[in-house]
Amino acid sequence: MTFRNFTTQEYLEHPMFRKWVLEQDETAAAFWNEWLLNNPDRKDDVVKAKEILLLICTPTHTATAKDEEETWAKVLQSMDRPATRIVEMPKSRRRWMPYAAVFIGLIIAVFAAYIFYPKADVHHQTAMGELRTVELPDHSVVKLNVNSKIHYKDNWDQANPREVWIEGEAFFSVTHKSNNQTFVVHTKDVDIQVVGTEFNVNTRRIKTQVVLANGVVRLTLNKKSNQPAITMKAGDMVVYSAATTELVNKKVDPEVYSTWQQKVLSFNETPIAEVIRSLQDNMGITIQLEDSSFSGQTFTGSIPMDNIDVFFKTLSRSFEVHIDKTGTNTYKISNN
Known part of the structure; x- marks a missing residue:
């Protein structure tokens, strides 16, 4: 199939097109600029695909240094309270006041940091040709395929679900917790909720493919979908795209979809x-x-x-x- 025969979705999925639009890759840009010169009648279709790709891949907001300064200003302002009455204290207590002030100050600082600053994100990313094994805070293991990335909070507690966000492809081996604490993998298309299991996730080409090796997982599709949650069993493969609303659910051999680990x-x-x-x-x-x-x-x-x-x-x-x-x-x- 030539580029002249591409549909909009095929442009969106093509690696060279995505490098040009999303990464401003010089080689890809040179290729597509020359191609457009030779195929001016397809310019409108290419521009349309480019606009759609930029729309569905808009990066999320991250806090700036200015945001952090404003947050600390609010903390300091809340701590700034004028005294209403001065009480004379015995001399035996006065000498302990500086130490007490320091101690109270430390407590306030720690509390403020805990309240106003969320736990930091940990990021892992692989380049083309690179595989990586990552151990998560609960000792679950993630094997990242080439050109993939995940992120998660640097410390997990038992009161909240264990959460990981992924782009690309990875194989998850999730550790079961005695309190049945859930584990959730987020993609742009689905949320994958598990307790303890092994599964492969591939989010490339504007869709998410989940192949379950063993255990049970529950898929909640993107909010735009009217489909109910899907319960997967070993050997099931579900493919869903929030962009196209395409849904595929069938039985497969899970090993075929995870041999990239070797x-x-x-x-x-x-x-x-x-x-x-x-x-x-x-x-x-x-x-x-x-x-x-x-x-x-x-x-x-x-x-x-x-x-x-x-x-x-x-x-x-x-x-x-x-x-x-x-x-x-x-x-x-x-x-x-």
Whole structure:
């Protein structure tokens, strides 16, 4: 499939397009600017997709230094209370007053910090080609796939749910707590609530894919959806997009969706178009299909995440196609 035949959603999902719009990547910008010069009739469609992507990926607000200064000003103002009456104290007590004042001041400062300053966020992020294992405050384990990130509060208590926010892909092994404390993973599309289980989450391409390896989880879809909460059991896969309201729920082999932890991508009768999307997400490459009818062919096999040649050799041998390397990380597949 060529870029000229792309739908709006396909533009939104394409890694090179997202790098241009969201990351202002110079290589991506040069590519799309040249492409628009050669395809002026598609400019309106590209601009529309660009505006939609910016709208749905608007970053959240973070507190500035000015916000912190204003908060402290409020704390100090609340502590500034004029005395109404002076009482003469015995000399034996006077010598303890400086120490008492310091002690009370420390208590007030700690209390103010606790009330006015929320717990700090901990952030973890991986680059293309990098995998990382993260241990959470409750000893649950998160394995981050390439080009992914999570964040959470630096200290969890037993009174509130354990919460993690994710972008990209990760595999969660959640520790069960004796008080049945819930664990919630947040994406832009769903909230995943569990007690103790293992599951894979992929939030790429404006949708969230959840594959449950074992245990039970409860999915609450984005507020825009009228769908009721979904209870998942081992082997279930749910895919939902708040942007398109598309919902898929089916049985799968969970192991196929988590082999990236061993730096291998596995596929079982998967359409070539879907295989190519996965390779682009996990390897940071761009593959263009000259013949869109080829995208419906299926592929079964495993591909090392550090050796794209394995995939290309298999395609050439099985489907009699020709692969050209058109740039540093760009390829074209065409019929022989």
